[in-house]
Amino acid sequence: MTAVSQPLNPTAAATTxxxxxxxxxxxxxWFLPGFTVVAIGYLLVPIVVMIIFSFNDYQGxxxxxWHGFTLQGWxxxxxxxxxxxxxxxxxxxxxxxxxxxxxxxxxxxxALTRYSFKGRGAINGLIFLPMATPEIVMGSSLLTxxxxxxxxxxxxxxxxxxxxxxxxxxxxxxxxxIMFNISYVVVTVxxxxxxxxxxxxxxxxxLGADELTTFWKVTFPLIFPGVLxxxxxxxxxxxxxxxxxxxxxxxxxxFPIWAYSIIKxxxxxQINVVGSMVFLGAVLIVGLSNIRQARGNRA
Amino acid sequence: MSEIDVRLVDVVKRFGDxxxxxxxxxxxxxxxxxxxxxxxGCGKTTTLRMIGGFEQPTSGLIELQGQDVTWLPSYKRNxxxxxxxxxxxxxxxxxxxxxxxxxxxxxxxxxxxxxxxxMLRLVELPGFEKRKPNxxxxxxxxxxxxxxxxINRPAVLLLDEPLGALDLKLxxxxxxxxxxxxxxxxxxxIYVTHDQEEAMxxxxxxxxxxxxxxxxxxxxESLYERPQTRFVAGFLGVSNLLxxxxxxxxxxxxxxxxxxDTRLRIPAALADGNTQIEVGIRPEKxxxxxxxxAIPAAANQLDGTVTDVSYVGVSTQYIVDSKSGIPMTIYExxxxxxxxxxxxxxxxxxxxxxxxxxxxxVGSAPTTAPGD
Numbered sequence: 066m067t068a069v070s071q072p073l074n075p076t077a078a079a080t081t082x083x084x085x086x087x088x089x090x091x092x093x094x095w096f097l098p099g100f101t102v103v104a105i106g107y108l109l110v111p112i113v114v115m116i117i118f119s120f121n122d123y124q125g126x127x128x129x130x131w132h133g134f135t136l137q138g139w140x141x142x143x144x145x146x147x148x149x150x151x152x153x154x155x156x157x158x159x160x161x162x163x164x165x166x167x168x169x170x171x172x173x174x175x176a177l178t179r180y181s182f183k184g185r186g187a188i189n190g191l192i193f194l195p196m197a198t199p200e201i202v203m204g205s206s207l208l209t210x211x212x213x214x215x216x217x218x219x220x221x222x223x224x225x226x227x228x229x230x231x232x233x234x235x236x237x238x239x240x241x242x243i244m245f246n247i248s249y250v251v252v253t254v255x256x257x258x259x260x261x262x263x264x265x266x267x268x269x270x271x272l273g274a275d276e277l278t279t280f281w282k283v284t285f286p287l288i289f290p291g292v293l294x295x296x297x298x299x300x301x302x303x304x305x306x307x308x309x310x311x312x313x314x315x316x317x318x319x320f321p322i323w324a325y326s327i328i329k330x331x332x333x334x335q336i337n338v339v340g341s342m343v344f345l346g347a348v349l350i351v352g353l354s355n356i357r358q359a360r361g362n363r364a
Numbered sequence: 365m366s367e368i369d370v371r372l373v374d375v376v377k378r379f380g381d382x383x384x385x386x387x388x389x390x391x392x393x394x395x396x397x398x399x400x401x402x403x404x405g406c407g408k409t410t411t412l413r414m415i416g417g418f419e420q421p422t423s424g425l426i427e428l429q430g431q432d433v434t435w436l437p438s439y440k441r442n443x444x445x446x447x448x449x450x451x452x453x454x455x456x457x458x459x460x461x462x463x464x465x466x467x468x469x470x471x472x473x474x475x476x477x478x479x480x481x482x483m484l485r486l487v488e489l490p491g492f493e494k495r496k497p498n499x500x501x502x503x504x505x506x507x508x509x510x511x512x513x514x515i516n517r518p519a520v521l522l523l524d525e526p527l528g529a530l531d532l533k534l535x536x537x538x539x540x541x542x543x544x545x546x547x548x549x550x551x552x553x554i555y556v557t558h559d560q561e562e563a564m565x566x567x568x569x570x571x572x573x574x575x576x577x578x579x580x581x582x583x584x585e586s587l588y589e590r591p592q593t594r595f596v597a598g599f600l601g602v603s604n605l606l607x608x609x610x611x612x613x614x615x616x617x618x619x620x621x622x623x624x625d626t627r628l629r630i631p632a633a634l635a636d637g638n639t640q641i642e643v644g645i646r647p648e649k650x651x652x653x654x655x656x657x658a659i660p661a662a663a664n665q666l667d668g669t670v671t672d673v674s675y676v677g678v679s680t681q682y683i684v685d686s687k688s689g690i691p692m693t694i695y696e697x698x699x700x701x702x703x704x705x706x707x708x709x710x711x712x713x714x715x716x717x718x719x720x721x722x723x724x725x726v727g728s729a730p731t732t733a734p735g736d
Contacts, residue, residue, distance in 0.1 A: 267418050268451035270438045272516065273468035282464075286455045 112344060119337035126331040138334035142342065145335045151323035152339065154235065158319060159303040162242035167296045169243070170250025171288075177251070178258045195248045203245065204312030211237050211313060233315030241313045242306065246299040253298060257291025290358065297350060304343065367394040368430075369520055369552045370415060375424030377410050384410045385421070386576030392520070392554060397546055399555045399563040402573030403599070408556045409524055411573075415554065416445045416522050429519050439468075444513035445522040448529070450505045452497040458484070458508055459493035465516040483511040486545065503534045510545070520552045527562065539565050560600045564588070572596045588646075594726045597644050604650070604692045605726065606643045610635045615662070617720050622688040628664045629720040642726050647695040649722040652682065652708060653715045663717040668692065670712045680707060684714060692716060 121128055122135035143149045177189060195203065214224065215231020230237055265287070269279040285292075307321040314322055324336050370392040377385040385407040392398045400408040413419040414426060417438030426434045433441050444465070452461050459480055466476045484490050487507035497505060506526055513521055526542075527535045543566050546553050557563050563570050564584040571578035572587060572595070579593045591597035597605065608620040608628065617629035620643055628643055635641065659665055671691070672683035680701070682694045694716065701707050708714060 262449070262451065264447050264449055264451040265453060267416075267438070268445070268447060268453070269464070271416060271418075271443075271445045272465035272512065273439045274464075275437075275439050278468065283453060 115337050115344070116341045119334060119341045121334060121337075123334055126333075128332045128334045128337060138338045142335055142338045145327075145333050147318060147323055147327075148320075148335055148339070151318040151320045154238075154317060155304050155320040158235070158239050158242055159300050161239055162246055162303045163296050163300040165239075165243040166246035166250050166299045167292060170247045170295060170299075171254050171292055173247065174251045174254035174258055175284075178255055178261075192248050192251050195245050196252075200245075200306075200308040204241075204309040207237070207241050207244075207309065208233075208312040233313055234317045237313040237315070238310055238317060238319065241309050242303045245306070245309060246302055249298050249302060250295040253295035254288065254291050257288050257294075261287060293354065297354070301347060368392070369394045369396070369428070370554065371425075371427040372411070372415075373425040373427070375411070375414065375426060376422045377407070377414060377419060378422040383407075383576045385414070388424075388577065390571065390578070390581075392552060395550050395552055397543070397553045397555065397566055397568045399557060399567040399570045400573055400578075401557055401560060401563040401570050401599070402578075403558055406573040407576040408558075408573045412445075412522050412524055412554060412556045415520070416443055417441050442519045443522055444516050444518040445524065446506075446509045446513050446526045448524045448526065450497075450509040450526075452505055452508055452512070454497050456496075457493065458489070458495050458497070458500070461497065461508060462512045462515055464512060469516075479515055483515045486514070486548070487511045488541075502529055503538065506530065506538065510542075514545070514549060514551070517549075518551065520554060523553060523555045525557055526555075527557075527559075535562070542566060564600070572599060574599075590724050591644065591726060594642065597724070597726050602647050602693050603644045604647065604690070606645075606688065606690055608641065608643060610639050610641060624688045626666060626688050628666075628723075629662070630723045630725060631720060634723070634725040636725075638725075638727070644724045644726055645718050645722060647681070647693040648679075648697075650692065650694045650716050650718045652684075652694055652696055653717055655713055655715050657715065659715065659717045660719075663719055664723075666692070666716045668714055668716060670708050670710055670714055673708065673710055675707070682708060682714075684716060686716065 118128055118131075119138050120134050120136065121131055122133040122137065123130070124132055143152065173192070177185060177192075211230040211233060214229075230240075261284075265283055266279050269283045270276075274282060305321065306319075307325065310319055310322055311325075318326070320339065327333070328336075368391045370390075372388050372390040375385055375388045376383060388407075388411060400411060402408045410419060414421050415428075417433070417436060417440075421434060424434070425432060428441060428443065438445075453464070456464070462480045462483055463476045466479060471479075480493065481490070484492060487510055489504060489507050489511070492500065492504070492508070497508070500508065506529075509526070523542075527538050530538060539562060542553075546566075555563070555566065564587075567584060569581065569583055570587055571581040573579070574595045580587060580591065580596045587596060588600055591600065591603070594605065597603040606620075606622055606628065608622045610618055611621040611627065612619045613632060614629065616632060618632045618635035620628045620630055620635075620641065622628065630643055653659060655667065666686045666688065668684040668686035670682055671685050672681075674681045675698075677698070679695045679697050682696065684692045684694060686692050
């Protein structure tokens, strides 16, 4: 009789003494939200500062001290020697490397989840290597590779046609960006394909769709969100890259390379303006894709 | 009269070093409701997938209406499949799902539309055209999957445990529904299931599969009344199996001697020259008597003690420990004994009796010849 009324766990009786409710209440209502605000603030402060200083009516060469509000920077966002070209190059490379790496990465991702073949495990591991390798190592190694194809007596001299990999420039930047983007695309796409029901493809074939039709009518629409996410990631990685690009760019300037080269002599407001634009553009794209996804789920 | 729609000749499918399907030879007739019945891992789904073109046999031949399709991809075969998980395309509406096959064949818009409407009416889902698969219930999804397959008017429809995910009530309803639709469209159905009751309810013929082979093939009645193997006797319904030795004849019956020297009569033809056999008797064919009741002279008798009684409404199920040492299951319809309160109780001594004609005999190894 008494045994029934006893708690199952003998120590439970000791631990049932709760801390005062007041304290828990304060923890729930003040401490956790406060902590969250501080953590998010930590993340956002640099961005907020960048945006605020894009409206600075700065004096002299460096946009470091607040002198008053102006829209001059936003009216003339590209008004600095070399800036328009650098932005064009950056956008062009980001665009092309996104397309190239997304196509290659998607097919690698498909192959790695679809088929079991000798060395699949090894390739799965190798895919992570470019992500794990320090950028400075990849940059210097790519530089060595490219230079070797151009130099008289170099290792790759004569194998790759002259002018493709050497002298350094647009092509070498593009090749480097596609290369380091592929890993990120593969990983992102693979995550999406992992939840893919193969029977949907069997059903499509069963209903008379050949392999290609099945891919375009069933497989691709279903993995598209993953492919899109991978493409956005690739684009932002490419437009942002500095270290590898600085090794393989030769005399070509991308926006980060240009900004770094100019910053020793001046910090124009245009850097803040263009930086803000890239940020707002990214926010816009993410927002749109979220809305699209929410719609898709409801429909 | 009946033409052969699907023919499997000595089909083998190896996975690793085991045979998932082990030398199956099978003919399925035109317009037939044919079931592959067996426990999981018996090779029934693999057999179906080879007919559908999702797997290639390791060896053997698969013919569809006289054409060798062994190596044809599934999109070149005139068969359609209803998948166990339905496999509806989540990004398409119900209408687009059902129309998928017609679109691949380039059927004109107007015809597609009218055929989709007709088909949704056949499966009793009119007005569902614009919904998405995640907006319908499991039972409805099952009907859409059926409509999506049937709209192509295939020579053969393959169904892979299509009712497996439904609850019992819906299952029963869909069994009747499927049978009605099959009669209406007149298409050959090949149906895979592990549910013996489902197979018996719907099928014209059933192949009972075990370990990559089928042990017996026939209509539901012949499988139930005259199972030829131990496995079939146990998989379809409940059987009491009594091992014994054939020992002489009497009154035109063969006599089987059990371990305790009890002699049972079986029709002479069933003994078939074997000496060691197992005599089978279904639980509903055994009568329960008190040790003093009069029993017809021709009947087999076996004394025992009731060890378990379960009242299940329509009948009462008894477990009786027979004198020969084998527990016997008996079903007795609840007629007299429930009304006059004389159900047997645990510990009661009883005398079981049954007519020799109601017995069957199983060999311990499969004895089936191909075909019916």
